[in-house]
Each structure stands twice: as structure tokens, then as C-alpha cells.
Amino acid sequence: MGSPWRTGLNESVSQLGPGLDYTSVNLWEAAVQGNHTAAGDSTTHVLEVQAHASDQAWTISGSINDADHPMIIRGHVAHRHHGIPGPGFAGFANTTVTHAIWLADSFVFIQGLVVSHAVNSAGNMHAIRIETGGDHAQIVDMLIANVVNTGTGTSRGISNSGANLIVVNTLLHNNQNIGFYNLNINSSLLCNVTATGNNQGGITNAGSGSVIAINCLATGNTGSQFGGTFAAGSTENVSSDATAPGTNPVINASVGYVDALNDNFHLTEADRAAIGTGADLSTDPTFPFDRDIDRATILTWYPGFDSINAPRLFTQADIQHVLRLPIIPEVVGASSGGSGGSVIRRRRRY
Amino acid sequence: MRYELAIAAHDFPNTGGWLQNVKEGDVVMVRPAMGIVGTKELHDFLWLTVDLLPHEVEGLMSDERDLTGQPVPGGLKRVFAIPFTTLKTRMSSFESIKARDTRVVYQPFVTINKGHLTPVADMDFAGLVVNRKLGMVRSV
Numbered sequence: 477m478g479s480p481w482r483t484g485l486n487e488s489v490s491q492l493g494p495g496l497d498y499t500s501v502n503l504w505e506a507a508v509q510g511n512h513t514a515a516g517d518s519t520t521h522v523l524e525v526q527a528h529a530s531d532q533a534w535t536i537s538g539s540i541n542d543a544d545h546p547m548i549i550r551g552h553v554a555h556r557h558h559g560i561p562g563p564g565f566a567g568f569a570n571t572t573v574t575h576a577i578w579l580a581d582s583f584v585f586i587q588g589l590v591v592s593h594a595v596n597s598a599g600n601m602h603a604i605r606i607e608t609g610g611d612h613a614q615i616v617d618m619l620i621a622n623v624v625n626t627g628t629g630t631s632r633g634i635s636n637s638g639a640n641l642i643v644v645n646t647l648l649h650n651n652q653n654i655g656f657y658n659l660n661i662n663s664s665l666l667c668n669v670t671a672t673g674n675n676q677g678g679i680t681n682a683g684s685g686s687v688i689a690i691n692c693l694a695t696g697n698t699g700s701q702f703g704g705t706f707a708a709g710s711t712e713n714v715s716s717d718a719t720a721p722g723t724n725p726v727i728n729a730s731v732g733y734v735d736a737l738n739d740n741f742h743l744t745e746a747d748r749a750a751i752g753t754g755a756d757l758s759t760d761p762t763f764p765f766d767r768d769i770d771r772a773t774i775l776t777w778y779p780g781f782d783s784i785n786a787p788r789l790f791t792q793a794d795i796q797h798v799l800r801l802p803i804i805p806e807v808v809g810a811s812s813g814g815s816g817g818s819v820i821r822r823r824r825r826y
Numbered sequence: 827m828r829y830e831l832a833i834a835a836h837d838f839p840n841t842g843g844w845l846q847n848v849k850e851g852d853v854v855m856v857r858p859a860m861g862i863v864g865t866k867e868l869h870d871f872l873w874l875t876v877d878l879l880p881h882e883v884e885g886l887m888s889d890e891r892d893l894t895g896q897p898v899p900g901g902l903k904r905v906f907a908i909p910f911t912t913l914k915t916r917m918s919s920f921e922s923i924k925a926r927d928t929r930v931v932y933q934p935f936v937t938i939n940k941g942h943l944t945p946v947a948d949m950d951f952a953g954l955v956v957n958r959k960l961g962m963v964r965s966v
Contacts (some may be wrong), residue, residue, distance in 0.1 A: 490866065497943045498864040502855040502887065503832055503871055506848050506903075510841040532857040535887055538845035538903050572857060573884035580844060580889075580897055595885065607897060609844055 478773075480644045480765035481587045484520025485544045491552070493526030495618050501534040501549065511540040512547070518774045520545045524552040525566040525589060531574035536610075543584035543612070551588030559769045559782065561621035561649065565590050573597045575605035576623075578637070584609040586618065590721035593623040593631060601625055602635040603651065608660070610638035617769055621649040621739060632657045633674065636664060639685075642762075645769045645781045647741060649673050655697065661685040663707070667757055668743055668768070670780040672696045672733070677703050678715075689713050689721060693780035695731045702807075712754040714779045726751050726779070742782040746787050754779045805812075828859040828948060829878045831886075832871040833838045845889055845903045850926070852904035853955065856886045858875045863936075863943045873936045874908070875945035882951060890952060890959060906955050916956050956963060 479736030490504055498504040501523060508521040534549075538556045538660025541547055551557065551566030562710040563569070570576035576593040577586065586604075593603045603623045606613050615634065625631040633651040634643065639662030648655030648671040655671035656679045658664050661687040671678035672692040678694030681687040681704035688709040694701035694716070701715035729750050734742040743751075754777035758766040766774045772784035838847040848854050859875060863956060881924040890901030910922040914957075924932040937944040955964040 492864070494862045496864055499860065499862050500855045500857065500864070500865060503864070503867045506834065507836060507866065507870060509838065509843065509903075511843065533887065535889070537897070538843040538847055540841065540843050563883065571880075574887065580941060596880065599884075609897070609899075648961065697846050725857050795857040796894060 478765065479771070481550060481765070482546070482548075482585055482616075483534075484522070484546050484548060485728040486518055487520045487522050487548075489522040489524060491524050491526055493552075496526060498523065502776050505536055505722045507535070508547070511541045512545040513540055513542045513568045514544070515542060516545075518545060519757040520548065522548040522550065524550055524743040526552040526555050528563045528565055528567050528569070528590065532568065532570050533574045533576060535574075535578045535580075536584050537578070539581050539582035541581060543583060546583040546585050546614075547581065548585045549589070550586070555812070556614070556771075557590050557619055559619070559647075559742060560738075561590050561592065561619040561647065563590075567591050567592070567619070570603075573593060573599075573601065575602050577604045578607070579605070579610040582609065582638075583613075583717075584610065587614070588617040589612065590619045590621075592621055595625050595627070595631065597625055597629045598651075599627075599629045601629060601633065602632045604634045606634070606638040606641060608637045611662070612640045613638055613642070615641070615646055617644070617771075618775060619649075620651065620655075621647060622642050623651040624629075625652055628678075633671075636660055640665065641704050643667070643669055644763065644765065645767075646670075646822065647672075647769070647781055648678070649741065650673065654678070654699075654703075655694075657681065657682060658685060658687050659683045659703075661690070665762060666690070666692050667763060667765075668692070668754070668783070670782070671701070672693075672736070672741055674698070677701070680704050681706060682719045690757065691777065691779045693731070693751065694720070695729065696736075706783055708733045710813065712752075714751045714781055741780070743778060743780060748750065748778055753777055754783070760788075827878060827880070828945070829856055829876050829883060830943070831856050831874045831876055831908075832867065833874065835870055835872050835932075836928065838870075844899055845897065845901055846907075848903050849907070850906035852908050853906045853908065854904065856883055860942050862941055863892055863938060865941070867902050868931045868933065868938065872913075872925055873938075873943060875936065875948050876951050876954070877948045878951055886955070902958055905957055907955060907958055912954060912956075913942050930957050934949055
């Protein structure tokens with residue numbers, strides 16, 4: 477097992493960004509809305525995000541999806557974040573007065589985006605709001621930070637009323653209210669979530685449903701790090717107070733992170749020593765994976781979204797994005813198949 | 827503050843989903859002006875620019891809700907819409923038949939050049955948007 481970024485069958489991929497197929501998630505969503513199951517058009521509709529601030533306030537509702545044909549919104553390979561929230565990577569900063577992402581469809585997967593949110597409203601407007609009916613959502617490798625409602629309402633990082641939600645490798649930081657808030661009677665699974673600096677709690681189950689937290693790290697949140705009841709199966713969680721649920725909890729932990737002042741919540745060696753190792757989820761029966769927030773293969777598991785202390789391996793696309801240098805194709809030799817074809821390798825022009 | 831609105835240029839087919847699909851005139855998207863438009867966003871949507879206050883934007887993309895605030899299964903995907911008849915009153919040369927024809931790009935309210943969007947003129951928001959559920963013009 478590898479990446480937690482799940483894919484679907486028969487993917488139809490569109491690109492979002494300036495000069496590309498779409499500049500708005502909502503227009504893509506309206507255009508592809510339909511019955512995507514095997515009984516419908518049997519298509520997995522995918523939108524790859526290539527820009528930051530490329531859209532405002534998404535609403536995903538009205539399609540019929542299934543596990544083989546989800547709707548997927550994911551960061552493009554050349555624009556994925558590096559585990560630290562901020563502009564410049566795939567994602568957006570919402571200022572429209574509504575939820576930044578509002579999901580009411582089942583089987584919607586959101587992967588590898590940076591989301592922030594600043595609104596002024598009397599209503600509760602969250603970064604990600606999953607409605608009843610928005611079942612089987614997957615929130616993976618997301619950085620949800622700096623979520624503010626300056627009105628009399630409030631804003632949470634993730635507010636869930638859907639069933640069978642899965643949140644993996646995700647940062648919830650400096651949300652005005654609680655980082656993760658479960659309202660539903662059904663099940664949620666949180667794996668390797670880091671919740672820190674949220675202003676009314678870290679990870680909370682306010683409903684009567686089954687919330688399983690594995691390898692979750694909650695520190696420095698105002699109020700409880702973990703609130704409510706967590707289900708059997710919760711394990712290896714860490715809190716800076718005494719609330720870490722499940723088996724093998726580490727409580728009252730002191731975690732400093734690499735550079736918390738600048739939103740870098742990767743772990744230092746001292747942090748790893750303080751929190752201990754986590755559960756190996758590479759063969760997890762529900763959601764196996766073995767990559768951390770930096771997409772590095774996890775050798776030793778730690779709580780939180782960052783399990784690898786080695787420098788991450790940048791892809792050429794990452795480097796090209798950061799340096800903003802052009803990549804030109806170069807023919808470097810004949811293929812070994814002897815068919816007369818050539819091997820095309822990308823080379824940087826300096 | 828200038829916002830960009832994209833409204834549905836025609837009825838989209840319903841497919842039995844949890845909500846209906848968008849209908850002609852529905853306010854599908856509203857966002858602070860970015861001045862860009864995608865290649866697949868020109869045939870099915872009409873683009874407008876409107877000068878709005880942030881509180882006027884609130885709820886413009888709402889779906890149909892019940893009295894408890896929950897979405898209504900089978901309900902409207904968008905409650906608010908800009909009728910073509912209203913657009914005709916704002917621009918007498920507006921042709922609804924052209925707008926509905928997905929084979930052509932017809933964007934009378936903006937200028938499109940290589941993916942960049944320039945407003946012809948910002949529309950006055952007053953009286954522009956109707957609430958489909960209530961059957962009345964949205965007050966600002």
C-alpha cells in the first residue's frame with residue numbers, strides 16, 4: 477500500500493487554474509453533475525487544482541457517486557504543498573460568506589490542498605462542512621489553517637454530519653473554533669491528524685456516533701485537545717493535556733514542532749522522543765496507507781501528519797514549481813526496444 | 827467590490843441525484859473578481875460582473891433548505907437566479923436563444939480574450955436576482 481490518495485475507475489481529469497479548463501470548482505461541479513456509478517456514466521470525475529486562490533466557496537451536491545466512481549478534487553503534482561500552509565500551492569483562501577467547501581454528495585475525495593477562510597457572518601461558516609448525506613468523504617493531506625469568522629458566528633476546520641468520513645494526514649491549525657467537530661451519529665475515522673492552536677478545542681466528537689482516532693496529535697488548542705467520546709480502535713493518540721483517547725495514549729506531552737511560529741508543524745527529534753511511535757497503518761483493514769504529509773514512505777510511524785524526519789524527496793516538478801524555471805523535453809537516446817522510438821527525458825534549462 | 831457571477835446558460839439534465847441540477851439563470855458561481863475564465867466555462871455559463879457588498883453575496887449560491895436549515899432532498903440546487911427576461915431589460919441586445927446554444931460562445935456582458943475576462947459594464951444588483959422558492963426579487 478502506498479499513497480492515501482485514492483483514485484477511481486475511468487477517470488476523466490480536468491484542470492483548474494488560469495488558462496486551463498476551469499477557474500471555478502462550482503462550474504466544474506455543475507458541468508459534471510450526474511449519476512457516475514456503473515449504472516450511470518461509469519466515470520470518476522477528477523479536478524486537479526493548479527493554483528491558489530483560484531476559486532471561492534465550493535458546493536458539491538447533486539451527483540450520485542460510489543466507491544469506484546468518486547468525485548475527486550486534488551492538488552496537481554506540480555503545485556502540491558510541502559506540509560506548511562500558505563499561498564503558492566494548490567488550494568484557496570475563501571472570503572465568500574459561506575462554507576469554504578460544502579459537501580452534500582457521497583464519495584467525494586479532497587486531496588492535497590491548502591485551505592484558509594476569512595468571513596464575517598452571523599452564521600457558522602466552516603472551512604469544510606460535510607452535510608448529512610455527504611457520506612464516505614475522504615479528506616487527505618489537507619492543510620486547513622487560519623480559519624476566521626469575524627462576525628457573531630464561528631468557523632471550524634472540519635464540521636462533519638456525514639457518515640463514514642475518513643480524515644488522513646491533515647493539519648488543523650488556528651481555526652477560530654474547534655479543529656475537527658463531529659456531529660453525526662455515524663462513524664468517522666481520523667488517522668495521523670495534527671490539531672494545534674485551534675481556539676475552542678482540537679478534535680471533538682459532539683455526536684453519539686463512532687469516532688476512531690488513530691495516531692492523532694492534539695496540542696496547544698484552547699480548551700480540550702480531545703473532546704467527547706472516542707470509539708474502540710482509537711489508539712496511539714497524543715495530547716498536551718490529559719484527554720488523549722484510546723489505547724497507549726501519551727498525555728501531557730510537550731511538543732514544540734520545527735517552527736510553530738511560522739506554521740511549520742513537522743516534528744523535531746525531541747518531539748518524536750516526547751510522543752513516541754504510532755500505530756502502523758500500512759495494512760489497516762479500513763484505510764491502509766504508508767505515506768506521510770510530505771508523501772514520503774513511512775518507515776517508523778509517529779502520531780501526527782509528519783512521520784518522516786528525513787528530508788523529503790522533491791520531485792522535479794516540485795523544484796520546477798518553486799524555482800519557476802521552464803522544463804524542456806530533450807531526446808537523450810534510442811529506446812531499448814529497438815523500435816526506433818526515443819526516450820524523452822525532461823531537462824532543466826539554466 | 828466587484829464580483830464575478832456565472833449563471834447557467836441553459837437547463838442541465840437532472841440525473842436523479844440528491845439535488846436537482848442547475849437550471850437556466852441559476853447563480854452557479856460567485857466570487858471576487860479574478861479576471862480569468864476557463865476554456866470549458868464559456869459555453870454553458872453566462873458571465874457577469876456586479877458591484878456587491880460582502881453581505882449581499884451571502885447565500886447567493888444556496889440550495890433549497892427546510893425550516894431547520896437542512897438541504898431538501900430533490901430540492902433546488904440553486905435558490906437564486908437571474909432570469910433571462912431581466913437580462914434583456916438590462917441589455918436590449920441580449921439574445922436568449924444564442925445564450926442557450928452551447929455550440930457557440932456568447933458572452934455579451936464581458937469581453938473574453940485569451941482566458942482573460944473584462945467587464946463590459948458592472949450590473950446594478952438591485953432587482954437583478956430572484957428567489958425561485960419565494961418567486962420574488964431578492965432584496966439587497
